[in-house]
C-alpha cells in the first residue's frame with residue numbers, strides 16, 4: 004500500500020492532486036503537507052492527515068516521512084515564473100535547496116519522488132514548434148533555471164542512488180479550483196473568471212503568442228499515471244514533455260465567445276510576461292510520454308472551455 008506525502012498540498016496543483024490521490028489510495032494514506040500560513044481547509048483538512056512539511060527544513064521532512072511511513076512524495080513546492088523573477092533567491096531556496104532535502108529523505112527512506120518540471124525549462128534557443136523531448140534547454144528565467152536543475156538533480160539521484168524520481172514538464176495548467184499565483188500562463192485561467200463574471204478581460208499576453216496549456220484533470224492524470232507506470236518501460240525520467248493543447252490569446256477568446264457571445268477582451272501587454280512567453284515553446288512534442296507510459300490527454304480547448312464555464316458559473320454566480 005502506498006503512503007504518500009504531498010508537499011505544497013494547498014497550492015494550485017496540490018489542492019486537487021491531494022484529493023484525487025485520496026480517492027485512489029484512501030484518505031488515511033495521503034498526507035497533506037503544508038507550510039504555516041497555508042493550512043489545509045475544508046475537504047483537504049477533513050479528508051485525511053495533514054502535517055507541516057516545509058521543504059527548507061530537512062529534519063522536519065524526515066520526521067513526517069518516518070511518522071507516516073511515506074514511500075512516495077509529490078513535491079509541489081515552487082514559485083511560479085513571474086513571482087520567481089521578483090524573488091530569485093527564494094525561488095532557488097524552495098526549488099533546489101528544498102528538493103535536495105526531499106531527495107535525501109527519499110534516499111534514506113526509499114521513497115519515489117515526483118517533482119514537476121515545466122514548459123519554462125526551455126528557452127529562446129529551443130526549437131519552438133514541436134519542441135522535442137531531448138533538446139536545447141537554456142532558459143533565461145530563474146524559474147526555468149531551477150526547473151532544469153530539478154530535472155538534472157532528480158536524474159542524478161536516480162542514476163547514483165537508485166531513487167525512483169519521475170517528472171513531467173507541465174504546460175500552463177488551467178483549473179476552476181485553486182487559482183495559480185504569479186505565472187506567465189495565468190491569463191488562460193483569469194480569462195474564464197472575467198468571462199463568467201461578465202467583465203472585460205485585459206490580456207497581458209500579445210495576440211499570436213502560442214503556449215502549451217492543459218486542463219487540470221489531465222495534469223493530475225499525467226502525474227499519477229507516470230508514478231504508476233512500469234519502470235522497465237521508462238527510457239526517460241526527468242522530465243517528460245506532456246501536451247494537450249496549444250493556443251494564443253485570440254483563440255481562447257474566440258472559444259469563450261462561442262459560449263458567452265457578449266464577452267470582450269482588450270490587450271495591455273506586460274513586458275516581463277511577454278518576454279517569458281516568447282522564450283517558451285509554441286507546442287511540445289510529447290511522443291516519448293505517449294510511447295513510454297501511454298500518456299493521452301482527455302480535454303482539448305472546446306471541451307475544457309465548456310467545463311470551465313459550467314463549473315465557474317456554479318462557483319461564482
Ligand code: SER
Pocket residue numbers: 083084085121122123146173174175176185186187188189
Ligand atoms: N504555469 C507556469 C508559469 O506560468 C509555467 O509552468 O509560471
